Amino acid sequence: xxxxxxxxxxxxxxxxTASMGTAFGQQSPNYNANAIAINQVAAKVxxxxxxxxxxxxxxxxxxxxxITHRGKHYLEFDRSFKTAQGPDLFVILHRDRxxxxxxxxxxxxxxxxxxxxxxGRQRYELPQNINLADFKSVAIWCxxxxxxxxxxxxxx
Numbered sequence: 564x565x566x567x568x569x570x571x572x573x574x575x576x577x578x579x580t581a582s583m584g585t586a587f588g589q590q591s592p593n594y595n596a597n598a599i600a601i602n603q604v605a606a607k608v609x610x611x612x613x614x615x616x617x618x619x620x621x622x623x624x625x626x627x628x629x630i631t632h633r634g635k636h637y638l639e640f641d642r643s644f645k646t647a648q649g650p651d652l653f654v655i656l657h658r659d660r661x662x663x664x665x666x667x668x669x670x671x672x673x674x675x676x677x678x679x680x681x682x683g684r685q686r687y688e689l690p691q692n693i694n695l696a697d698f699k700s701v702a703i704w705c706x707x708x709x710x711x712x713x714x715x716x717x718x719x
Contacts, residue, residue: 614715621647623713656698
């Protein structure tokens with residue numbers, strides 16, 4: 564019984580020490596929240612490159628913006644991003660401000676990445692070889708059925 568009490572007391576002391584170090588700006592080896600906060604501050608939002616998702620085939624909501632960080636461009640969805648579950652979902656850039664519900668033509672878009680999650684904050688690196696000025700919207704697209712779940716127009 565004494566051993567369990569000492570073990571618990573030691574764990575509480577260890578956790579308290581770790582949290583105190585974090586509170587005073589010292590970072591434990593496995594704690595990267597400070598690094599994330601610094602990266603977010605260092606990222607530059609490109610002016611007017613923010614859009615609001617709207618529904619096409621399925622309800623889709625939230626904001627998307629294009630940011631630059633360390634010389635690379637990223638699409639960043641905010642915490643309020645949400646779309647429906649579906650098979651084979653991708654994040655794409657499209658040449659037009661509005662998209663048809665189905666029947667996208669390959670020449671009109673570029674695939675950025677497979678959609679990681681159907682809700683919440685997420686970031687996607689944009690290919691270096693594309694000219695952002697050629698694209699006017701971001702979309703969540705189902706490759707299997709060639710269906711647009713939702714899209715956001717960008718003021719590029």
